[in-house]
Amino acid sequence: MRPPTTAVLFVAGLTCALVPTLALAQTRTARPSVWDGVYTSEQAGRGKPAYDAACSACHGADLKGVRDNRPLVGDRFWQDWGEDSLGTMFSVVRRTMPRNAPASLTEQSYLDIVAFVLQQNGYPYGTGELTATAINDIWIMRKEGPGPVPNFSMVWVVACLEQEPDKAWVLARTSEPVKTRNPAPSEGADLDRVKATALGADTFGLLDLPSKPAAHAGQMVEAKGLLIRGPRNKLNLTSLQLLGSACSQ
Ligand code: HEC
Known part of the structure; x- marks a missing residue:
């Protein structure tokens, strides 16, 4: 019925x-975005060794993907995550990655890795760390604004x-x-x-x-x-x- x-x-x-x-998003324009310095340089610095240990075997030290595993930078990053909340990416990564041991890292490690991925995509760092509470409100968009x-x-x-x-x-x-x-x-x-x-x-x-x-x-x-x-x-x-x-x- x-x-x-x-x-x-x-x-x-x-x-x-x-x-x-x-x-x-309903009010996309009002939201903070990845251009607003949503992680710190130190946090991305912690993310790099965490990424190297847990992700690079499949996604590459340069994040451009190894074999058939997708890149986490550039056009593919935009295709996957552009015009969406950074929280979407965070929750997917936290639940499903590393593929061979999903959800095996601490929340802080996942946040640091996301900070490192943002840095590698050229988004600027700022003065406050990326947190699990703030992340859902951060929008991934072009520098010019939402599109x-x-x-x-x-x-x-x-x-x-x-x-x-x-x-x-x-x-x-x-x-x-x-x-x-x-x-x-x-x-x-x-x-x-x-x-x-x-x-x-x-x-x-x-x-x-x-x-x-x-x-x-x-x-x-x-x-x-x-x-x-x-x-x-x-x-x-x-x-x-x-x-x-x-x-x-
Ligand atoms: C054992 C290999 C392996 C490891 C280690 C690994 N991944 Fe993946 N990852 C994959 C595969 C396979 C896929 C899905 C196929 C593809 O790449 O398109 C994937 C997909 C992804 C996606 C896209 C998910 C989606 O549903 O859209 C992201 C983002 C990602 N990985 C990030 C990471 C991060 C961050 C780490 C480290 C914490 C990591 N991966 C570790 C193999 C791996």
């Missing part, structure tokens, strides 16, 4: 990563589900995409945040729409998937969830 207000249309066969979605999420990010949007004259289903009036690490329909506080998000102006194409949701034309939806930017932006869907109301004019 579908609950009346938030029916889940479908979730494609992706295994749902058991990663709690961290607080997503669009990187291409091929997993995102959520709020939109109006519509069918175009050529019968293609689209997401009309799509809100600004927000990064997420959870491909499944939002729940709880995350869902409240989604529902409170205003519609936007863009129209997104849809890839991998496995059912024909004809009954839901004109309905507000939360859509999640891989963002593919182009002349028309598209979402390669992982989930589509009705938000329980029709799109107003």
Whole structure:
């Protein structure tokens, strides 16, 4: 039985990563960012030997990745973590790394390693250390300020589900995409945040729409998937969830 207000249309066969979605930005401009000197030089100095001991065998002494293991610097760092909270990266690293011994370091060591990774990515140091309390509020963005999420990010949007004259289903009036690490329909506080998000102006194409949701034309939806930017932006869907109301004019 579908609950009346938030029916889940479908979730494609992706295994749902058991990663709690961290607080997503609503007031991104007001947040501290990685450009504000959020770690100290001494802390990055402690992070280096910790990184060398626990991470470098797989991610390289220069953080550029060894074999198939991904780089932790440069374009790949931006692709993975840009336009997201530093806390997202911290929580992933703390729970899943080192790959051969997850969660085996102290919290302080993980923080120091993140400080070292920031330093290696060219973000400036400051006068206060990076702490587990502050980290969730620190935004990873370009020096110029907050911007669009990187291409091929997993995102959520709020939109109006519509069918175009050529019968293609689209997401009309799509809100600004927000990064997420959870491909499944939002729940709880995350869902409240989604529902409170205003519609936007863009129209997104849809890839991998496995059912024909004809009954839901004109309905507000939360859509999640891989963002593919182009002349028309598209979402390669992982989930589509009705938000329980029709799109107003
Ligand atoms: C035994 C090898 C190994 C070690 C040691 C290791 N990693 Fe990894 N790491 C991996 C693999 C494998 C992946 C996933 C595949 C990839 O690289 O894309 C990964 C992924 C990551 C990711 C991306 C995670 C994601 O879900 O997006 C980060 C960040 C990371 N590692 C940081 C670290 C840090 C920091 C350390 C040290 C505390 C570390 N790793 C130690 C093998 C390792």
